[in-house]
Amino acid sequence: MPFDSKIAELRFGCGLSPVVSGPTDTNQMIAAATGPDTAATRFPIETFDTFTRRVSHVVEQVKLRKKNRGSPEAMAAKKSIRVTNKEARIAQAQWLGQHINRWVWTDSPLRERLTLFWADHFTATGKAGVIRRAASPYVEEAIRPRILGRFEDLLLASVLHPLMIHYLDQDRSVGENSVQAAKGGRLKGLNENLAREVLELHTLGVSAAYDQVDVRELAELFTGLSHSREMELKFRKQFAEPGSETVMGTAYGGTKNPHIRDVETVLRDLARHPATARHIASKLAVHFISDTPDPDLVAALENRFLETDGDLAAVTQALLDHPAAWSPAPANVKPAFNFVASALRALALPPDALGALDERKMRRLFVQPMVQMGHVWEKPNGPDGLPEEDAAWIIPQGIAARLQWAVTMPQQLMAVPPDPRAFVTTALGPFTTPATEFAAKAAESRWDGVGLVLASPAFQRT
Known part of the structure; x- marks a missing residue:
C-alpha cells in the first residue's frame, strides 16, 4: 500500500488537525521525530532531576519533624510537607494538560505516539507521598529523549x-549471602520484581525460553541497586549477592567487589x-497496526532490530515502510488518552484553554472521564501498563463514557463549535462514513453534531 498523509496522522500520529499539516513521507516523519523537540519546549514538563528538589525538601522536613517532635518547628515542617505534596499534585494535573497540548499542536506527532508507547512499555510510578506525582518527570528524563x-x-x-x-521494590532487595544480610535488620530477603519484569516485559517477553533460575540469578545480580531518600541512583555493595x-x-559478576557495571552488561546483552527483537517487533506491530498483525511485518521489524543492534529509528522506519502499515481499513481502537487528545487536536483547541x-477542572474534564474509559492516569494496575487488545477498550462502560465526554466536554473548553458538516472530514478524513455524515447534518445543534462525530465508531479507530 502507498504512503498516505491522512493515514499517517491517524495511525502513527495524534489524529487529523485543521491547522497542522500532515507529513509528506515516512522520511519526514522520522526526521521530525529526531529533530528539535519543539513541543516539549513550547509545553514544558519538569524533568525528574528538577522533581527531586521536591523530594529533597520533603526529606529535610521529615528530619526536622522527627528531631523536634511536639514543637512549633515540627508543626511547621508538617505543614511544609503538606504544601509540597499539594503543589506536586497540582503540577501533575498541569502536566496532563501539557501532554494534551503537545498532542494537539505538535508538528511531530510520531514523537508523541512513540513517547507514549515506550512510557507504557517501561511503566513506572511512585507509591506514596510526593513521589506519587513523578511519572511525567520520569518519562521526560528517561524515555522521551531516547525513543x-x-x-x-x-x-x-x-x-x-x-x-x-x-x-518495583528493588531497593528492598538484599542478597542472602551479602554483608548486609549477615548483619541482620529490617531488610533481609531477595526481591525478584525488577528481574522478572525486565525479562518478561522489558526485554525477552513472556514466551521466551527463560526459567525461574534465570529470574533468580538476575535478581541476585540486581542486588545492590537502590536509590537514596532524595531519589538518586545508588549501588550498595554491602547489599549485593557475592x-x-x-x-x-552467560555468567556475570564474580569479582570480589560487586559493581553496577555487571548490571549494565547483562541489560545490554538482554x-x-x-x-x-521478536518481543519488541510484535509489540510495535500490535500497538500501531492491529491486534493480529501481518506476520511478515513482525518478521521485518525483528530482522531490522537484529541487523541494527536495536536502532529504534531504523526499526520505526521499517514499520513505516512496510506495506501492511498503510492498509486503508481501520483496525486498532484508540486508548482513552489517545481518544481525548485526538479529539482536541481535531478541534484545534487553543493552547491557553x-x-x-485549575486542578479540580482538569480532574473533572479529563482524569475522571478517562477513568470511566478504562485509563487511570499515571496510576497503572501493574508494571505491564495499559492493555493493547481492542476488547479491553470496547466495553459498555467505556463506550458510554466516550459518548458522554464527546457530547459534553468540548463545549466546556471552546466557545464556538466548528460546523459539524465540515468537521466530519476534518476529524475522520478517509475514514468518514455515510452514517456519521448524516448524524452530523441531522444534529439538533452544532455541538451535538461535533459530539456525534467524536463519538462515532469511525473516530474510535486508527
Whole structure:
C-alpha cells in the first residue's frame, strides 16, 4: 500500500488537525521525530532531576519533624510537607494538560505516539507521598529523549531509573549471602520484581525460553541497586549477592567487589537478544497496526532490530515502510488518552484553554472521564501498563463514557463549535462514513453534531 498523509496522522500520529499539516513521507516523519523537540519546549514538563528538589525538601522536613517532635518547628515542617505534596499534585494535573497540548499542536506527532508507547512499555510510578506525582518527570528524563535511539540505552535509562527501582521494590532487595544480610535488620530477603519484569516485559517477553533460575540469578545480580531518600541512583555493595550469576547461559559478576557495571552488561546483552527483537517487533506491530498483525511485518521489524543492534529509528522506519502499515481499513481502537487528545487536536483547541484550568477542572474534564474509559492516569494496575487488545477498550462502560465526554466536554473548553458538516472530514478524513455524515447534518445543534462525530465508531479507530 502507498504512503498516505491522512493515514499517517491517524495511525502513527495524534489524529487529523485543521491547522497542522500532515507529513509528506515516512522520511519526514522520522526526521521530525529526531529533530528539535519543539513541543516539549513550547509545553514544558519538569524533568525528574528538577522533581527531586521536591523530594529533597520533603526529606529535610521529615528530619526536622522527627528531631523536634511536639514543637512549633515540627508543626511547621508538617505543614511544609503538606504544601509540597499539594503543589506536586497540582503540577501533575498541569502536566496532563501539557501532554494534551503537545498532542494537539505538535508538528511531530510520531514523537508523541512513540513517547507514549515506550512510557507504557517501561511503566513506572511512585507509591506514596510526593513521589506519587513523578511519572511525567520520569518519562521526560528517561524515555522521551531516547525513543529513536538504541534500545539498550533506553532500557538502561528506564530500568536503572530511581523511580523504576522504587516502583518495583528493588531497593528492598538484599542478597542472602551479602554483608548486609549477615548483619541482620529490617531488610533481609531477595526481591525478584525488577528481574522478572525486565525479562518478561522489558526485554525477552513472556514466551521466551527463560526459567525461574534465570529470574533468580538476575535478581541476585540486581542486588545492590537502590536509590537514596532524595531519589538518586545508588549501588550498595554491602547489599549485593557475592559470586557470579548466570542469566540465559552467560555468567556475570564474580569479582570480589560487586559493581553496577555487571548490571549494565547483562541489560545490554538482554537488549540484543533475539527474543527481545521478536518481543519488541510484535509489540510495535500490535500497538500501531492491529491486534493480529501481518506476520511478515513482525518478521521485518525483528530482522531490522537484529541487523541494527536495536536502532529504534531504523526499526520505526521499517514499520513505516512496510506495506501492511498503510492498509486503508481501520483496525486498532484508540486508548482513552489517545481518544481525548485526538479529539482536541481535531478541534484545534487553543493552547491557553487547558492552561486556564485549575486542578479540580482538569480532574473533572479529563482524569475522571478517562477513568470511566478504562485509563487511570499515571496510576497503572501493574508494571505491564495499559492493555493493547481492542476488547479491553470496547466495553459498555467505556463506550458510554466516550459518548458522554464527546457530547459534553468540548463545549466546556471552546466557545464556538466548528460546523459539524465540515468537521466530519476534518476529524475522520478517509475514514468518514455515510452514517456519521448524516448524524452530523441531522444534529439538533452544532455541538451535538461535533459530539456525534467524536463519538462515532469511525473516530474510535486508527
